[in-house]
Every structure is written in C-alpha cells, then in structure tokens.
Amino acid sequence: MNAKFEKMKALTNTTEFNSADPILTKGIWLGNSLVNRMMQSNDGPLWQMLEELWVELLLYVAPSDNVAAHIRHLANGGEFITHLWALLTHAGFLKRECTT
Numbered sequence: 001m002n003a004k005f006e007k008m009k010a011l012t013n014t015t016e017f018n019s020a021d022p023i024l025t026k027g028i029w030l031g032n033s034l035v036n037r038m039m040q041s042n043d044g045p046l047w048q049m050l051e052e053l054w055v056e057l058l059l060y061v062a063p064s065d066n067v068a069a070h071i072r073h074l075a076n077g078g079e080f081i082t083h084l085w086a087l088l089t090h091a092g093f094l095k096r097e098c099t100t
Helices: 002-011 023-040 046-061 067-075 080-090
Strands: none
Touching: 023 046, 046 080, 067 080
C-alpha cells in the first residue's frame, strides 16, 4: 500500500499535461493545477469554492423527469437526492438549465 501511495505522490510533481498519460496521471495533474490556481487566487477561500461546487452539483443532479421513481423512493423513506428533488420541485426548480 505504501509503495502505491509513494508512486502516486511522485506523480504530483507532473508539471506538464501529456495526453498520452494514463487517466490517473491526468487527474492528478488537473487536481494539482486546480489547487495551485485556487491558492494563487484572491477570489476566496478553498472551502467557499468547494461549497459552491457541491451546491451547483446537487442542484444539477436533483431535478429529474422521473417523478414516479422519486415518489417510490419517498414512500420508502427516500434517498438524500430524492428529498432534494422534492424541495427543489416545491421551490419551482423543475428543469435543469442548459449550459451549452
């Protein structure tokens, strides 16, 4: 386990993006570049960015046209996303916004 961790940690030193690299290396490079950009930015703390990301992600995932499935889940106690769907539907967020 330690050997895998050390190998992955060594990948964090990657400074240039290479499209031929495996997906893990690309993910590590992207993660590092986002963290570095956030650390250099004066737009606000990292936690604020994460909060906005999760709120936006949940608002994107929750609205659904599959009303019957949500009703079935709610009848059995529901999942977190189903409760979000119910709240967002009640608030008038019935459709996702198109971002294209």
